[in-house]
Amino acid sequence: MxxxxxxxxxxxxxxxxxxxxxxxxxxxxxxxxxxxxxxxxxxxxxxxxxxxxxxxxxxxxxxxxxxxxxxxxxxxxxxxxxxxxxxxxxxxxxxxxxxxxxxxxxxxxxxxxxxxxxxxxxxxxxxxxxxxxxxxxxxxxxxxxxxxxxxxxxxxxxxxxxxxxxxxxxxxxxxxxxxxxxxxxxxxxxxxxxxxxxSAAASQPDMPLSxxxxxxxxxxxxxxxKAPEVLRPLLGAAWFWMLAASIITLMPVFTAAILGADESVVLLFSALFTIGAALGALLCGALSGEGDALPFSVIGAIGLVVFTVDVAAITWSNPIVPEGAALIAANAFLADKSNWRILADLGLAAISAGLFVVPLQAMAQRRAPAELRGRLLAAGGIMNAATATLGQFTLAGIVLLQLPIQMAFLMIAFISALAVTFIFWRLNLRRGAKV
The missing domain is CATH 1.20.1250.20 (MFS general substrate transporter like domains)
Known part of the structure; x- marks a missing residue:
């Protein structure tokens, strides 16, 4: 275990x-x-x-x-x-x-x-x-x-x-x-x-330093x-960082303009997302066994589809709260039981994100050949930074296109659905190769 x-x-x-x-x-x-x-x-x-x-x-x-x-x-x-x-x-x-x-x-x-x-x-x-x-x-x-x-x-x-x-x-x-x-x-x-x-020994100590x-x-x-077997999990992990950056950037405006709540609710959502992602990661580690745990990525991606779509669906008809309007604090937000479904969706989406990313990180580390491991995983770091930066501009793109803020959640769901489809395809290829 x-x-x-x-x-x-x-x-x-x-x-x-x-x-x-x-x-x-x-x-x-x-x-x-x-x-x-x-x-x-x-x-x-x-x-x-x-x-x-x-x-x-x-x-x-x-x-x-x-x-x-x-x-x-x-x-x-x-x-x-x-x-x-x-x-x-x-x-x-x-x-x-x-x-x-x-x-x-x-x-x-x-x-x-x-x-x-x-x-x-x-x-x-x-x-x-x-x-x-x-x-x-x-x-x-x-x-x-x-x-x-x-x-x-x-x-x-x-x-x-x-x-x-x-x-x-x-x-x-x-x-x-x-x-x-x-x-x-x-x-x-x-x-x-x-x-x-x-000590963790170098793989290529004679390589020149640039x-x-x-x-x-x-x-x-x-x-x-040139190493697609490593690139695939690196891209999956990069999607996770784009998701996290999108949520962090989106949440203050979504909370104020759609939910009519103040910064204390933003802090509540931030805590919920962070703790949920941690729980998802630990749950994956506790249940996965010694394999690459790729099925947990499937479960996580499915959860991201379901729960982010639900957030968009239940808030789609909310009227836009104008700037300068009175906003409710966290205690009033929690007192309204109709908001508990949003909390559940965001918490479960965070757990799903944690389940999704951990197997991919381990897979990239396992598959990277020793002589190129540092450089291949550094490429993952570059992609993570790039996608996180892209995620920070999600809100700006929605505003420029004059789309509802909830479209960001639907975008997350759409890309997660693509990830589910791709992972299922790869798992079927594995099964076919073993037959």
Whole structure:
């Protein structure tokens, strides 16, 4: 049983330090980002007198831009150098970055905060390919699904806690200073954790190192397109990140304009989606056994079709709430039992998303040949960043086309239906090959 495998893994040095280091890093990323966004939105923090409507997307782009720029080089390094050493270096660098952030909060220097945000994205761009390519080296093929399930589940919890604590703490007395101290403390703990991880040997130590990030990006993507058995699960995982970005971008406007609810309901939905995705990932890990668990992706994709269509259907006739109208808070929203179906749909859609993505992550790691593993999985990181960015523009596209906001949910359902069809086709091909 995968639950037994997971219980064994959390007690072993070849996995637990990585689980802790990633979770602490995800917490720090979101603790800092949402502290900064909250200061921009509600605290009047600005740079070059930019309006907050410009500052927030600039901040978001500064974190994701390094993933586009450096993931390919990071993937090459993950094949050339010991993956554990790369992660140790990245986590040590995080300590210094958090010291810079703490100083910037203390001195109220927005430019330094923005520079630090770009550098944090850079640190994540190098940590992630090393982590992904280290997993098949440190673990057996049968351990990859439960391991990814635990990583994904705890990652979602860490993101949620970081968002909530960052949003709340930074506006309290001495909040920015406390945020800075917390960031440094978590970075130190992450570094101490990753130091316990065993070596994960390089696959091609004699390969030359290229710093041409543009050329290397095209080269890495070409590797992925020449390996369709790896590309397919990478594209599925990229769809998950587009889904998550679409939901995060869409939810505030959907909540206000369609449901007539305020930001407390947005926070409720965010918590529901994050916890649901974590539960889906952990459920997949507990029930999947030692196979690639592809049937769980089918179940997850079907759930995404059913529950997102239902959200669109039950809110389609809602009148648009005009800007400036009084909005209800979370307690009033929950008191209306007609809203419980929306909560159930969103929660079950999130669980379905967690079920969908975990088998695909493990499949890509298992199928990637050792000599190209770092670069192929780095290609996945590039695609994840690209689709997440595309997902953030979902709402803008709907507005430009003058479509109902609910069309976004129908789009999610349509693409998920295509995923179900494709996975069923692949499973039938497998069965036919075995006959």
């Amino acid at each position: 995968s639950a037994k495998i997971a219980a064994q893994l959390v007690s072993q040095r070849r996995f637990l330090p990585l689980l802790l280091a990633q979770s602490l890093g995800a917490f720090n990323d979101n603790f800092f980002r949402y502290s900064l966004v909250t200061l921009v939105t509600f605290g009047g923090l600005t740079l070059f007198d930019l309006e907050r409507d410009m500052m927030v997307p600039i901040a978001a782009s500064l974190f994701t831009l390094p993933i586009f720029l450096f993931s390919a080089i990071a993937g090459r390094m993950a094949d050339k150098f010991d993956r554990t050493r790369i992660m140790r270096f990245a986590k040590f660098a995080e300590i210094w970055l958090m010291l810079i952030v703490a100083l910037a909060f203390f001195l109220e220097q927005p430019l330094l905060l923005m520079v630090a945000l770009f550098l944090m994205g850079t640190q994540s761009a190098f940590f992630t390919p090393a982590k992904n390519s280290a997993l098949p080296t440190l673990l057996t093929p049968g351990e990859l699904v439960p391991a990814n399930a635990m990583l994904s589940g705890l990652l979602n919890v860490s993101v949620l806690v970081g968002i909530g604590l960052g949003t709340w703490l930074v506006m309290r007395p001495f909040g920015p200073e406390l945020v800075g101290l917390g960031l440094v403390g978590m970075a130190v703990l992450g570094w101490l954790a990753i130091r316990r991880l065993p 710093l041409n990030f543009i050329g290397e990006t095209f080269r890495v993507l070409s590797y992925a397109f």
